[in-house]
Amino acid sequence: MPSQIVSLDVNGERREFIAAPGATLLACLRESLGLTAAKRGCAQGACGTCTVLVDGRPEAACLVAVETVAGSAIRTLEGVATGGDLDEVQSAFIDCFATQCGFCTPGMIMVAEALLDRDPDPSEADVIEAISGNVCRCTGYRPIVIAILEAARRRRERAVTR
Amino acid sequence: MAKLRGRGYASVNYPTGMNLGGDPSQALIHATTTGTFVVSLSSVDLGQGIKTIAAQCAAETLGLPIENVLVDTADTDTGPHCMGTFASRGTHRVGNAVIMAAAEARGVMLEVAAEELEVDAADLETDGTGYIAVKGARDKRVHITDLALAAHFKHGRTISGRGIYLKEPSTPVPETGEMDPDSCQAHACTVAVVEVDDETGVVEVLELFNTYEVGRALNPAMATQQVEGGAWMGVSHALFETTEPYYPARDHGPRDFAGYLMPGPADLPVQHSLLLERPADNGPYGAKGIGEMTANAPIPAIANAIFDACGVRLTAMPFTPERVLRGLDALRTEEPC
Incomplete structure (x- = not known):
């Protein structure tokens, strides 16, 4: 099977690149497009740090063959901030001390974005379930759960004042 | 049931630190032309926060805002020696080395400020906002940005400092087992x-x-x-x-x-x-x-x-x-x- 040209909508921008057969979405984002926020952790879908949104759904990019999502809208951590302005999830992660080494952070933020997109007022149990596929070895998870709940609160507040 | x-x-x-000591860490600090103090370390921040701690120690000792401190841990080949971030030693060893380096740099900073303001260095104080001022005469002051520029281009001085912390190695006395373990x-x-x-x-x-x-x-x-x-x-x-x-x-x-x-x-x-x-x-x-x-x-x-x-x-x-x-x-x- 020859390499093929794959087209994706990445963070609102149409991107085309040549992908080898079976290349993962993660490898294409990192190596072809230079978007290195999504990390390669376990490379078997168990740690969650490669999470990106595919048409709004959180997916482990290390398990997705890129040709199977050709034409899809991909959102990565690079597309979350607006210019230099961090969004509610990012700023809540900073304010709530929800990072230490930072390796899990890109995946944690993307599953949080997906959660808040579909449920602006999640319960603590909802947040725990949303991040249950993401491994963190530093924080003990608690600050991450608190940060996502805080981000939800800020986003609801902003929606009211707008 | x-x-x-x-x-x-x-x-x-x-x-804290290596058992029986003998584990040095160094810090070097220098001011850029615009008054940013670069703390050079070989100590690695893997999320435990040594860069933050080093910046806090440097800012506190220099008497300058933390925004004036840049911690550079980029390269263990070219940086000053660090034994490593293990043995719960980073804050203690590196923090002490940074304080020593920052104290030396502060001394030079005050000397240059004394020349600039034509006063005695012993009469100067820092206020934590970026100014070096004459004690009791707060209007007579110079900002670190202007001072660093003057140090480089007028006085030909380098505002810098060296620091090292070593817990001297201790060996047990064979007869008694006596030692200074930590x-x-x-x-x-x-x-x-x-x-x-x-x-x-x-x-x-x-x-x-x-x-x-x-x-x-x-x-x-x-x-x-x-x-x-x-x-x-x-x-x-x-x-x-x-x-x-x-x-x-x-x-x-x-x-x-x-x-x-x-x-x-x-x-x-x-x-x-x-x-x-x-x-x-x-x-x-x-x-x-x-x-x-x-x-x-x-x-x-x-x-x-x-x-x-x-x-x-x-x-x-x-x-x-x-x-x-x-x-x-x-x-x-x-x-x-």
């Missing part, structure tokens, strides 16, 4: 509250009370995060993690995150953490190291809580349902009803 609740505690004394020790106590299901053997940690005597918490938020993240790792060691679970042969052990059992975000005890501060004489602003010890006390505290809950005394980690149930069976055999 019931869920049995129990409470246990354990304490830990933990030495620079200081941090202390902690953890109380664990657990629930043991005597039907399934599952242990759940409900609450942890962590008390840490840390010398001085240079950054209380980061210290608390270390205490609670470390306690989580302790819970993980106590109840979940092992590379040799139940199987006779090593070949069946876990090799990756898919097979290696760890607690997830739903397995979180409620944590209450308290920092006590009794500054250490030789610590940077009194701080001791609390890196590794944070995973220690929770494990025996949980073992003691299990004993309190159901009478099973476990001595091998992790405290799996199988081990708890075997322990309960043994108790029943000892005391037939």
Whole structure:
């Protein structure tokens, strides 16, 4: 099977690149497009740090063959901030001390974005379930759960004042 | 069949730095033309926060805002020596080296300011906002940006400093065993509250009370995060993690995150953490190291809580349902009803 040209909508921008057969979405984002926020952790879908949104759904990019999502809208951590302005999830992660080494952070933020997109007022149990596929070895998870709940609160507040 | 609740505690004394010392770390500091103080280190920040601590120590000693400090840990080939970020030594060793370097740089900064303001250096003070001013005459002052420019282009001075911290190596006296094993020790106590299901053997940690005597918490938020993240790792060691679970042969052990059992975000005890501060004489602003010890006390505290809950005394980690149930069976055999 020859390499093929794959087209994706990445963070609102149409991107085309040549992908080898079976290349993962993660490898294409990192190596072809230079978007290195999504990390390669376990490379078997168990740690969650490669999470990106595919048409709004959180997916482990290390398990997705890129040709199977050709034409899809991909959102990565690079597309979350607006210019230099961090969004509610990012700023809540900073304010709530929800990072230490930072390796899990890109995946944690993307599953949080997906959660808040579909449920602006999640319960603590909802947040725990949303991040249950993401491994963190530093924080003990608690600050991450608190940060996502805080981000939800800020986003609801902003929606009211707008 | 019931869920049995129990409470246990354990304490830990933990030495800061390499046992018996002999582990130096260096810091170099210099001002750029615009008054940013670059702290060069070979100490690696892997999330524990040494860059923040180094910046705080430098800013405090220089008497300048933390925004004026840039910590560069880029390259261990070209940077000054650091023994490494291990042995709970970073804050203590590197912090002390940074303070020494910043104190020397501050001395030069005040000398140049004295020339610039035509006063005696001993009459100058910093106010923490970026100005160096004459004591009692606050209008007579110079901003660090202007001062650094003047130092470079007018006075031909380098505002810089060198620092190193070495706990001198100690060897035990053969006859008596006498030695000076560590620079200081941090202390902690953890109380664990657990629930043991005597039907399934599952242990759940409900609450942890962590008390840490840390010398001085240079950054209380980061210290608390270390205490609670470390306690989580302790819970993980106590109840979940092992590379040799139940199987006779090593070949069946876990090799990756898919097979290696760890607690997830739903397995979180409620944590209450308290920092006590009794500054250490030789610590940077009194701080001791609390890196590794944070995973220690929770494990025996949980073992003691299990004993309190159901009478099973476990001595091998992790405290799996199988081990708890075997322990309960043994108790029943000892005391037939």
